[in-house]
Amino acid sequence: MTDAAHMPGTMPNAYQPGKGNLSKADQDLVARRQRALGPAYRLFYETPVHLVRGEGVWLYDKGGRAYLDTYNNVASVGHCHPHVVAAMARQAGVLASHTRYLHEGVLAYAERLLGHFPAELSHVMFTCTGSEANDLAFRIARAHTGGTGFIVTENAYHGVTYAIAGMSPSLGSGVDLGEHVRVVPAPRTGGETGAEFAAGVLTAIRDMQRHGIKPAALIVDTVFSSDGVFADPAGFLAPAVAAIRAAGGLFIADEVQPGFGRTGAAMWGFQRHNVLPDMVSLGKPMGNGYPVAGLVMQPRVIEVFGAKARYFNTFGGNAVAAATAMAVLEVIEGEGLQANCAKVGAAFAEGLRGLAKGHAALGELRAVGLFLGQDIVDGEARPDAARAGWIVNRLREEGVLISATGPKGHVLKIRPPMVFSVENVAFFLDRLERVLKAG
Amino acid sequence: MTDAAHMPGTMPNAYQPGKGNLSKADQDLVARRQRALGPAYRLFYETPVHLVRGEGVWLYDKGGRAYLDTYNNVASVGHCHPHVVAAMARQAGVLASHTRYLHEGVLAYAERLLGHFPAELSHVMFTCTGSEANDLAFRIARAHTGGTGFIVTENAYHGVTYAIAGMSPSLGSGVDLGEHVRVVPAPRTGGETGAEFAAGVLTAIRDMQRHGIKPAALIVDTVFSSDGVFADPAGFLAPAVAAIRAAGGLFIADEVQPGFGRTGAAMWGFQRHNVLPDMVSLGKPMGNGYPVAGLVMQPRVIEVFGAKARYFNTFGGNAVAAATAMAVLEVIEGEGLQANCAKVGAAFAEGLRGLAKGHAALGELRAVGLFLGQDIVDGEARPDAARAGWIVNRLREEGVLISATGPKGHVLKIRPPMVFSVENVAFFLDRLERVLKAG
Numbered sequence: 001m002t003d004a005a006h007m008p009g010t011m012p013n014a015y016q017p018g019k020g021n022l023s024k025a026d027q028d029l030v031a032r033r034q035r036a037l038g039p040a041y042r043l044f045y046e047t048p049v050h051l052v053r054g055e056g057v058w059l060y061d062k063g064g065r066a067y068l069d070t071y072n073n074v075a076s077v078g079h080c081h082p083h084v085v086a087a088m089a090r091q092a093g094v095l096a097s098h099t100r101y102l103h104e105g106v107l108a109y110a111e112r113l114l115g116h117f118p119a120e121l122s123h124v125m126f127t128c129t130g131s132e133a134n135d136l137a138f139r140i141a142r143a144h145t146g147g148t149g150f151i152v153t154e155n156a157y158h159g160v161t162y163a164i165a166g167m168s169p170s171l172g173s174g175v176d177l178g179e180h181v182r183v184v185p186a187p188r189t190g191g192e193t194g195a196e197f198a199a200g201v202l203t204a205i206r207d208m209q210r211h212g213i214k215p216a217a218l219i220v221d222t223v224f225s226s227d228g229v230f231a232d233p234a235g236f237l238a239p240a241v242a243a244i245r246a247a248g249g250l251f252i253a254d255e256v257q258p259g260f261g262r263t264g265a266a267m268w269g270f271q272r273h274n275v276l277p278d279m280v281s282l283g284k285p286m287g288n289g290y291p292v293a294g295l296v297m298q299p300r301v302i303e304v305f306g307a308k309a310r311y312f313n314t315f316g317g318n319a320v321a322a323a324t325a326m327a328v329l330e331v332i333e334g335e336g337l338q339a340n341c342a343k344v345g346a347a348f349a350e351g352l353r354g355l356a357k358g359h360a361a362l363g364e365l366r367a368v369g370l371f372l373g374q375d376i377v378d379g380e381a382r383p384d385a386a387r388a389g390w391i392v393n394r395l396r397e398e399g400v401l402i403s404a405t406g407p408k409g410h411v412l413k414i415r416p417p418m419v420f421s422v423e424n425v426a427f428f429l430d431r432l433e434r435v436l437k438a439g
Numbered sequence: 440m441t442d443a444a445h446m447p448g449t450m451p452n453a454y455q456p457g458k459g460n461l462s463k464a465d466q467d468l469v470a471r472r473q474r475a476l477g478p479a480y481r482l483f484y485e486t487p488v489h490l491v492r493g494e495g496v497w498l499y500d501k502g503g504r505a506y507l508d509t510y511n512n513v514a515s516v517g518h519c520h521p522h523v524v525a526a527m528a529r530q531a532g533v534l535a536s537h538t539r540y541l542h543e544g545v546l547a548y549a550e551r552l553l554g555h556f557p558a559e560l561s562h563v564m565f566t567c568t569g570s571e572a573n574d575l576a577f578r579i580a581r582a583h584t585g586g587t588g589f590i591v592t593e594n595a596y597h598g599v600t601y602a603i604a605g606m607s608p609s610l611g612s613g614v615d616l617g618e619h620v621r622v623v624p625a626p627r628t629g630g631e632t633g634a635e636f637a638a639g640v641l642t643a644i645r646d647m648q649r650h651g652i653k654p655a656a657l658i659v660d661t662v663f664s665s666d667g668v669f670a671d672p673a674g675f676l677a678p679a680v681a682a683i684r685a686a687g688g689l690f691i692a693d694e695v696q697p698g699f700g701r702t703g704a705a706m707w708g709f710q711r712h713n714v715l716p717d718m719v720s721l722g723k724p725m726g727n728g729y730p731v732a733g734l735v736m737q738p739r740v741i742e743v744f745g746a747k748a749r750y751f752n753t754f755g756g757n758a759v760a761a762a763t764a765m766a767v768l769e770v771i772e773g774e775g776l777q778a779n780c781a782k783v784g785a786a787f788a789e790g791l792r793g794l795a796k797g798h799a800a801l802g803e804l805r806a807v808g809l810f811l812g813q814d815i816v817d818g819e820a821r822p823d824a825a826r827a828g829w830i831v832n833r834l835r836e837e838g839v840l841i842s843a844t845g846p847k848g849h850v851l852k853i854r855p856p857m858v859f860s861v862e863n864v865a866f867f868l869d870r871l872e873r874v875l876k877a878g
Binding site for chain 1: 468532567571727745756
């Protein structure tokens with residue numbers, strides 16, 4: 001299936017308007033979207049899914065069909081978790097105001113959140129989105145270092161503001177990278193992963209210096225989600241972090257996707273590498289769907305910025321955001337979801353490896369907790385984006401939602417709500433096997 | 440009181456840590472804020488207010504004291520409006536998912552919202568904050584025009600992302616303006632307001648061209664909120680809009696503060712000037728506190744951007760955001776809040792003008808609907824930031840919340856929830872009179 005090659009930077013699993021097998025009613029919805037929302041919006045799937053309800057790891061479409069959600073990490077403690085919904089509704093009925101008045105809720109949450117970090121990371125600032133958190137990190141890194149150079153991986157995604165889209169090569173060649181942004185190769189399985197990755201970072205630093213650009217920071221998603229999921233060997237990030245620090249730059253850990261326990265062994269992806277970031281950005285799963293995000297930092301990095309600038313995010317850290325995020329943290333702790341990610345993730349990886357023995361399309365698997373990247377390959381073990389897309393769409397027909405990622409679009413991205421169970425894994429594997437047998 | 444002169448770009452009415460008359464418990468909260476949130480956060484007031492509850496136009500502190508909220512436009516339909524809270528809670532219990540699946544809610548809201556715009560403005564894209572909306576407008580304007588030059592007013596505030604903070608001179612000299620950003624004088628009362636404002640824009644355009652910079656857009660808050668509130672004479676914006684269009688640039692109306700009926704005579708501030716923006720950014724009041732914002736545009740401006748880039752905002756336009764924003768629109772329409780802004784705003788302005796006859800400190804008043812800027816002046820009619828700050832803080836002691844704004848910090852910024860009544864106006868005027876008599 002490699003004839004339909006993946007175009008770098010195009011979105012895997014994007015709906016092609018006019019195609020698919022939509023009902024008349026859903027065709028009307030698509031037409032209404034095109035009229036009202038315009039051409040920059042994308043839908044998932046050959047035939048988009050029309051959702052009406054979610055509960056736990058299940059999503060339901062208009063016709064009442066259930067889909068096992070093996071993709072959406074935003075609803076990290078399960079779709080519509082009653083404890084989170086109740087906390088949000090309760091606070092919204094009492095007070096929703098902002099951080100320029102004193103309020104205990106935002107402090108109680110800030111302190112509880114910071115309790116999950118190494119002691120050095122002792123400040124947090126609240127935003128509404130991971131994009132805003134990374135954009136704030138960008139501003140703080142510039143202020144602290146006096147530098148302007150940023151290093152990102154080749155298929156990184158860090159957000160959609162102007163500055164951060166310019167640090168997100170996965171958005172494709174239609175989105176210019178920032179003038180002082182340098183792109184380095186993603187980590188690679190096998191060989192000297194840590195030394196090779198650090199060598200790429202060093203090359204970028206030298207190129208910056210050769211152009212008179214002072215390095216400001218290296219920023220990575222700590223499981224390299226959009227590069228295709230790279231978490232092993234544990235510790236491989238350390239030499240690259242040392243390299244950017246030696247050049248006067250900061251290390252920013254983007255935990256928007258890996259954070260809040262998903263990697264199983266720890267609360268944050270950076271902990272797998274035994275490195276201490278200068279800043280850590282948080283987002284998607286923080287409010288289980290409520291728009292709340294944040295940036296955790298070592299106090300010294302905010303000194304210059306805080307002295308010369310103020311930062312006010314109208315909705316960031318408002319009383320409802322704090323109450324909702326607190327409820328999410330309570331569920332992660334109370335239901336033992338980090339441990340669940342470790343246990344169920346291990347079963348998931350084992351199951352996929354078992355299935356791979358009978359199906360050559362399943363290439364390398366990279367997994368850490370409930371974050372799995374499964375390469376799909378052709379008969380000669382080459383990346384096969386078309387087959388990956390085909391699998392994603394057949395799984396949708398079988399009632400399972402995932403997507404594809406990676407610079408070649410051939411990596412199945414598996415990232416379910418953290419309440420996923422071993423029974424859910426069995427369901428997924430059964431459906432995947434069915435699809436692979438049909439292909 | 441002019442000895443304590445306002446420093447341009449410093450925040451009016453910011454709390455000075457260590458000062459004020461805080462209870463021991465609130466001093467502890469402030470200390471916890473400094474430890475957990477860091478130095479870029481600011482509180483309002485000499486003695487910050489510790490809020491615990493809100494209802495309608497009233498906010499309540501820890502001690503049970505009521506404050507008339509004459510400042511917070513986010514809670515535009517009233518704090519904790521039951522219809523809005525119920526809609527949010529209901530949808531959060533059913534589905535909170537995003538725009539890459541089909542969902543009717545976001546379309547129903549998009550269409551109802553667009554129904555409040557001139558027919559040419561027929562696309563909307565959803566974000567979580569006004570900052571993100573303006574940042575998206577920045578990206579789209581660059582893609583559409585091929586230009587990089589932006590024009591803003593001298594004390595403009597448009598948001599906190601890197602690109603937009605660079606277009607927000609009100610953040611102060613500690614925040615660099617963008618290299619291709621040009622600042623023009625704010626409108627002025629009296630004289631030829633429209634011709635003078637357009638002359639400033641024309642000067643900026645010529646300066647850009649002289650530097651080889653192609654103009655991309657003029658962006659203004661359509662009531663010039665942070666410049667001190669300028670809405671008259673109606674229509675004065677038209678020549679400046681014509682000037683930027685003649686230079687190949689776009690006109691972006693920032694309706695984050697004036698929008699959603701506040702100006703009384705129309706739903707949007709730009710309508711007062713009989714101009715048709717290329718893009719309109721929306722924010723604060725859109726979700727009555729829920730983080731939802733958006734960018735409305737003419738379809739032609741998104742063609743280039745939409746063809747070469749995709750835009751996905753994880754939380755933007757999610758099902759809960761759409762349901763909440765829909766409920767806000769239902770309340771604005773159902774309770775006739777735009778008309779209420781016209782009626783109560785007129786009473787408010789009349790009352791302030793009456794009070795000014797006996798109090799020389801009340802200088803020029805600029806008002807449009809429930810958005811009022813009241814200059815505070817000294818004995819020689821010069822801007823008096825210290826006295827404005829003093830009034831703001833004495834009003835807080837009298838149970839009334841407002842703030843100050845403008846490049847000289849001497850403008851009382853009055854911008855209450857739109858459910859404000861003539862009785863609330865009487866209460867405000869009574870307390871202000873008390874304060875003025877004591878000063």
